[in-house]
Amino acid sequence: MNQSSPPRHAVVIGGSLAGLLAAAVLAEHATVTVIDADPLPEGPAPRRGLPQARHTHLLWSGGARAIERILPGITDDWTKAGAIRRSLPTDLVTKTAQGWIPRCGEKQFNISCSRDLLDSVVRARVTGLAGVTTLQQSRVRGLEGTAARVTGVRVDTPEEQDRLVTADLVVDASGRGSRARTWLQALGVSGIRQAEVDSGLVYATRIFEAPAGAHEMGFPIVNVQSDPRVPVPGQTATIVPIENGQWQATLSGTRGGQPAGDPDAFIPFAKSVRDPIVGELLEGRKPLTDVAVTQGTANRRIYFEKAELPDGFFAVGDSVATFNPLYGQGMTVAAQGLLAVRTLLRAKGLAHPGIGREAQRVIAPQVATAWELATSQDILYPGATGMKPRAGTGLLNGYVNRLMTGATTDEALTAALFNVLTMSIEPTHWLRPSVVWHVARASDRGALKAPPLTAAERAVAGLDPAPGTRTGAGSTGTGAGTGAAPTGAASDPVGPADPVGQAR
């Protein structure tokens, strides 16, 4: 904190991932009060205000790097607490719309664990920072101030209804159900636009006991994706091995093909998607939970940055935009946005006039990128509602389709795919000459025909050994599915165009 300026106070509404990261960033400039409607647990425990934590939450490397920069050492803290850092695509068996991806050496990574564990580690770090305090079991009911300046919040605490908490800056991180637009309207701020694209996606998740030895051997994530090019409801099935030797299995389906909460229908659904492998792996496993179902997963974006916002306010995380969870973008977008806010605050300070509006603007590019990636696919599913694709989207989708086809056989394109998917590099990366060159030659000749599980992984899971999996010659092959281990750390053939330093 700058000792020469008067003491400043910031309020963060919401003590989940975005709110905690916002608090860490603001603590360099002010004392911070994080207000949450829930009691915040000491360790990894479920809570009412975070119902989505029952479902698979993958943190991509783009987000993990951003959080690591805000909270140095957090990756070690996560892994010490039981999270698994997985190399991508080495530790991933995935069938994209275009086919199975070979498990070549690390291009990017993710952090796999339950959302409760992920948050608990961040919470322990942030609440331990000097100047950060929490106001728990306290629900914010509105903003205090005028259309020109927000000066605090009104909050119902266990001791007092409608208490005023004053602040130089208020950050709304109250998530998908945020009422910030209504609160701002009450101050006289109008014209805050909202957009929505909804494929009707429903998520269903159940945790199973992993087979003996699976955790120790580093069993991969297994995932079968849908194909938005085919005009049928998109259905997916995924197993994410998480802490404590558990498999978190998630099914999803768009309008007309949604999974239900019926436990007896869980494995049959998993077997009915574009490949039955997830259902086969779950067969006979002991369920540890009921089936949790979540509806209402629409992409929704509020254009705060385009409105005449009052000074002393900005919004971040799901409060600004929610994305179809299948793309795993939400936490990464929040973290990258807050890293950009940190840079801004370090340059200009919290007292700078209009700092809230500027913060809102520096958050917007990350949101826009994720929004384009998610909505351009989701709108293609039958019954999807929302804005129609912009002119030229078809052409772009054609190019991306070709790139993803090439990613099934050409390691350079596998790298390009994961660089963008994990939000480590901007999508414009795909238009670099080195990538375009490979896309022009993209082919699925030699692509894998079956899930690339090794013989050892199949044995641990109790599956029969796999037959040969390749279609022909010319592959950059892994030998996966034929009993050979994945190829391990290969060099990035896209080469100098993609230095690690450019990763966000």
Ligand SMILES: Cc1cc2nc3c(=O)[nH]c(=O)nc-3n(C[C@H](O)[C@H](O)[C@H](O)COP(=O)(O)OP(=O)(O)OC[C@H]3O[C@@H](n4cnc5c(N)ncnc54)[C@H](O)[C@@H]3O)c2cc1C
């Ligand atoms: C089914 C599903 C699966 C997902 N999977 C992934 C994934 O794999 N990867 C990924 O990156 N993202 C995923 N997401 C998105 C991710 O959950 C969100 O992007 C992330 O939680 C956003 O964090 P947040 O802090 O903005 O909001 P939230 O995590 O929703 O937290 C909001 C907080 O605000 C509090 N709150 C709300 N209202 C008030 C109030 N009035 N006063 C005080 N406190 C309040 C709540 O108690 C809560 O703690 C998924 C989402 C869903 C729905």
